[in-house]
Amino acid sequence: AAGVIQSPRHLIKEKRETATLKCYPIPRHDTVYWYQQGPGQDPQFLISFYEKMQSDKGSIPDRFSAQQFSDYHSELNMSSLELGDSALYFCASSLTDLNTEAFFGQGTRLTVV
Template sequence: AAGVIQSPRHLIKEKRETATLKCYPIPRHDTVYWYQQGPGQDPQFLISFYEKMQSDKGSIPDRFSAQQFSDYHSELNMSSLELGDSALYFCASSLGLAGARTGELFFGEGSRLTVL
């Protein structure tokens, strides 16, 4: 079965550079979530989208932005990268209302960002 696909899987950037992470949800899933997990930390919710509109916002820095496109994939754009942005970034997807009732979120493998 198709899962959530994230790219790239690994990314190395210098301070003050820009990075873009991509997330392709499970087919027919219309809701996407982004989480950031620092080393030894729990995942922190960044932002979510439902039907291409932002549905909730968590601890996402102002230097970061995200959007969901017409094909439901999402991109997380990170600018002016800092050392502290080094983390594993997870994307998850669910199926709108049906997903909300069943409580099912499906996580991708994550994108590991290293800022040097």
């Protein structure tokens, strides 16, 4: 069965650069969530989208923005990268109307040097 696809899997950027992470949800899933997981920490919720509209916002820095497109894929844009942004970024998707559980992608490991 198709799962949540994230790209790239690994990304190395320098400080002050910009990065774009992509998430392709499970087909027919209408909700996408973004999480940031630092080393040895639990995932922290960043932002979510339902039917292409932002549905909730967590601890997402102002330097980050995200959107969900008409095909339901989502992109997390990160600007002015800092060393502390180095983390694993997970995307999850669910079918909200049926209250299904969230399925996670494999994550994008971002390293800022």
